[in-house]
Amino acid sequence: MRRDIFQAIADPTRRAIITLIAIQAMTPNAIAEHFDTTRQSVSKHLRILTECELIKQEQRGREIYYQLEIDKMKEIDKWLEQFRKIWEDRFDNLDKLLATIKNKKK
DSSP: OOOOHHHHHTSHHHHHHHHHHHHSOBOHHHHHTTSSSOHHHHHHHHHHHHHTTSEEEEEETTEEEEEEOHHHHHHHHHHHHHHHHHHHHHHHHHHHHHHHHHHHHO
């Protein structure tokens, strides 16, 4: 089953994993240490994130490290930008309204 990035980030554990590896690449065991769950459960989350191309694996010697895939994160940011613009416009309008009300009271 092919998942999309929004299904991947819908889960709080996967968002926490993304936050962890955004700082530095980590092994599955190092990631699992941050959660009160089984190693298999963390592996399942890593597999989903990898399938959605939000993270990628890198072999370093005998260890596998997971790191964030920045281009996919940009895809999320691009989608969020439309909402950011709407809210910025609303806040600007609110600022203008409050300034108008303040000036009328003077």
